[in-house]
Amino acid sequence: MRSKLFVLSTLVLLVTLVLSACGSSATTEAAPEVATEAPEVEETTAPVEEPADEGPLPAVIAFPAEIAGGSPVEITVVQKPADSQPEAVEAWEAQVARFQEMYPNVTITGTDYAYTPDSFAALVAGNQVPTLFEVYLTDPGKMIEQGVAADLTSIFEAQNLDQVFNPDIMSIATQDGRVYGIPRFAYAMGLAYNISMLNAAGYDAPPATWEELAVMAQALTDRDAGVAGFSFITDGSGAAGWHMTTIAYNFGLLNTDIVRQSDTGYAAGFSEGPMLEALQFVYDLRWTYDVLPRENLNWGTNGEALATGRAAMVVMAGDQFTWIRQTYPDAPIDDYGFAPLPAGPNGTSVSLVGGNIAMVSAQATPEQVEAAVYWRLFTQFDPDEIVANFESGASNPTVVVGAPTLPLYVGDYEAALEALQAQYANLPVANYQLFLDAISSGQASMQPEPLIAGQDFYSALGAVVSTVVNDQSADPAAILLQTADTFQTNVLDQLR
Amino acid sequence: MTTLANPSLDTPSPRPPRSRNFWKKQALSYLVILPTLLIFAVMTFGPILTTIVYSFQEVNLTRASEWVGLHNYVRMFGNPLFYTAWKNIAVFLIISILMGFMVPVFLALMVNELRHFGRFFQTIVYLPSLIPIAVALLVWRQIYAPDGGVLNSLLNSIGLPAQLWLQNPDLAKPAIVVIMTWLGAGGSVLIYLSALQEIPTEIYEAAELDGFSPWQRIWYITLPLISSRMQIMLLLQIIVVGQVFTEPFILTTGGPANSTVTPVLELYRTAFERSDFGLASAWSVSLLVVLSLFSIVYVRLSLGRESIQY
Structure with a gap:
């Protein structure tokens, strides 16, 4: 010992x-x-x-x-x-x-x-x-x-x-x-996962790519037991936008592209490209792979899903382990690991940094x-x-x-x-080694939160997430475009 | 049919003519209530006026605000969510009237007809109104929970498929209206009960002698006699539903897919999440205009109840 x-x-x-x-x-x-x-x-x-x-x-x-x-x-x-x-x-x-x-x-x-x-x-x-x-x-x-x-x-x-x-x-x-x-x-965002659940499904490591995550999450999802393979915040609030941004960073979104600053003012730059790809992926997670919780989770219930064994893999900031320990002292804390988020299409894992x-x-x-x-x-x-x-x-x-x-x-x-x-x-620090190693080696790069009207952006994006995971007929591209337009008029055009 | 004017029910007693001595006699009374009236005016009209002023400003909480003319209104009308929110309110209203309006009437009739335990059931019906709304909504969240929720477990036990009550854009509104009805019915039942108990028993006795069935009694006597109360309750319901906030705020955050976004929820977010108090005030003014129309009708109905002829 x-x-x-x-x-x-x-x-x-x-x-x-x-x-x-x-x-x-x-x-x-x-x-x-x-x-x-x-x-x-x-x-x-x-x-x-x-x-x-x-x-x-x-x-x-x-x-x-x-x-x-x-x-x-x-x-x-x-x-x-x-x-x-x-x-x-x-x-x-x-x-x-x-x-x-x-x-x-x-x-x-x-x-x-x-x-x-x-x-x-x-x-x-x-x-x-x-x-x-x-x-x-x-x-x-x-x-x-x-x-x-x-x-x-x-x-x-x-x-x-x-x-x-x-x-x-x-x-x-x-x-x-x-x-x-x-x-x-x-904090930096990562992927928290239930080690026992992954082992039981035959996996000895968390997913390295988002495609892998989708496939693993399917194997881990057990609707009868109320277990979702993968979870992140989808409640339509700003927190949902925060998690969506984290996922989109892995698809290549740059925080400086969300709102582009020029001499003439600010321009919304998230209506297409990596954000749309990420949103389409989230749509598929819900409507193709069907691995998300049926309920739309918020910050607390997302952490709770991990702590109570109702989600096998969860997007989370590392500091939430403290909350889990404080809120669910009886939860098997040794069972949870923390890894960098899966790598996106360009092969790198990106962690949103906040605090x-x-x-x-x-x-x-x-x-x-x-x-x-x-x-x-x-x-x-x-x-x-x-x-x-x-x-x-x-x-x-x-x-x-x-x-x-x-x-x-x-x-x-x-x-x-x-x-x-x-x-x-x-806390079982050894369980977080994958994350800490990835951060320290640079294998997972870090990106700050959007700094220009960041919370307004999260708020607008949160509603998009809610639509995409709840309405099968939703068109991610059209919704994102409309949201970016409204964000431009209602928020960015008001900035001095 | 007997023709009767029922002074105790809906006809206000005739106003005494104002004598020359009226003000002399009443001056002291008005003087006594003046401080309360002033406080009431400041607390009620003050915020309303401030809101209207804010709606023409870019509001800064720590420094002087700037006048921006109609800019906030242009932004409000340019936001697709404005129309979504008001459309949602219209649908909420229709569903709540269809699903919820008659519920307290039926409950009140049933409680009123009970020979025993009337008070007991009156208390039971009113109980939901006593539960703090946030607590009640957390309980409802468990009832509606997709996995292992009470309602879905019940459906499963009788072989019906589970539903996404709060996650399906088509079901979220009716699901919320059910909660609103459950929460609000108690108060309405009390009001209807008081109306029912004001109906003189002689009318029912006469009707029984005339051979009326219970349904005929309700249809021909009870409902007409409480109809003016029902009109007012309908308007109150419209005014309350027009301001729905807590249920979507706690249960759905306006989702799924903006299907439960309401004007009050959006103005709350605009003001307190985005600190855009000018735009939020424009939203408030839109709400003020719409609800004022219904309030005016409400006041006119309350004041101008006419005697009912039978």
Whole structure:
């Protein structure tokens, strides 16, 4: 057992090192060197804690001696666990207490609000945006443009944070050289599969191509038992568009082609070509191969289908394994593997990359901005906090370590963090090796989400997916063309 | 046939003529309700006016909005989904009237005829209205589930093929109307029951002496006497169905194939998913115009009930 753990840790460490060297392939820039020592700012701001010389993680933040000059400051922050998870709430409150030991003048009120574009618009309209909030990777641009997010550049510069975070993700939180967000996590889409089901059907590996997937899914589909061979989100919402985009990336769609930017404006570029091929394939999955669930699944029910054995192969982001573990603690988690998505017609597998970015309300005072940012950095970088969180996994079932996500940081910090994660992993990390290897070797390339009106695009495409999988008489080409036209008029022509 | 005017039922008592002292006497009353009236006006007409103003603007939630004239309306009319959504509402209305309108009338008649357990069944009928709608819809999702759902299991047990209730564009609307009827019937039954219980028993006794069968009693006495109530309930049903949102929002997300997209659902998405409050307000105004027409008819009917002659 010990040797297995050692091999596992070594593998993850190796993957991490390779990943760190590659960065994520969305841009070609090399990842800059990481500040492994405390940055210069430490000399001017007396740190509260001495950075540990030989700790499990390098100390990258020099926490200031005081925040807001010691005057009282109140902030509201997201990510407080829901009351239904008492252990997690207790851990969160203990963490707040530790932060307040350092900064007694800061009062933190937590909310379990989870970002969705629709609910957030209501918060903006009602002037109720929490001081610290989080948005999807598609949305920082919108937040900055609407003046909802505060400028965090001065703190980032003081702490040299631009050298710690994965530059690909940082670029999404940056506009005109100003930083507006703190990356929280990043995922890449893959294919989750039920190892036992595949073995029982005579397959010892997940499909390498989409054609193979269709054939395998047919063998795995068992209508009498309510088992679908393959599943992805088809509920007609923006999430369905998100999954459809992921599939279309594998058919050759480029995120920069979805909306083409020119001097004269924006043009929808998804009405034909790879998107149409992918849509036609989805149509065939439903009406020729008949391998999709009868029900139109959403994010939760799609994950649930895997967790409850009602789907054999599922398009999923790696971080959803955490949700499965938390939501279905009795599900046979060791039975699920994670692989890169099957390769498309041109032979490559492409993974859509997304995630969350923390932002601070533009309505916050400079003192609140400072408190909110340091609170976020405290939970994200304080070595003791990270270790305490991992260790609480023993008694807190909601602490899940080891989901196959993407490196959020670069260099030594990332390497050390992942080594630590491997040590505390309570997910079967070895089952995700196909995915991690494919990402680190470049066999699966990565593409960011569409950044121009991304959520609007997902929303429009979601309705197309709903039509194609529910209406046999639907003509994918005609629907896609009409949707692109409407998207052009109603969304793109409105952009400035 | 006896000719009778029934003052207790549908004929409002004649209004007292306004004397010169009317305002003198009533001034205090009006003064007392003035704050409530003002709050009501601000809370009701304020949002309506704001919506109308928004519909001519490109709305920015954090900065000043810009006037764009009829641009939002041009976009709304240029969107094929606008017509789909209103067509869906028309079909929803037809199905809901055909399938659902008479259900509470029948239920009320049955409960009213019961000599025992009337109150018990009245409660049973009203129970669905007490269940939080989201919970009720989750239960219905299980009933309609394609694999292992209650309804399909029942169909299978009697040898009929399973159906895709919420996934087939042809079935989704009727399936949702069934839920709406189940949810809404309870309230309507109470209203019909109150009307039925206002009918003087002497009329029925006279009819029985004249040899009327139960069906004849319902046809010639009960239904005519509650007909004005039925007219109003019909209009209310049109107004409620015109705003259907929760069922498609939770159960179908407007699908399958946009077959359950409704104006309110689309305006919700436009406003809150795409932050396009100007366009969403134009949708709201279209809804306001259509529903106002029915509301005006409703108010006129409620105020102008005429005495019924028999």
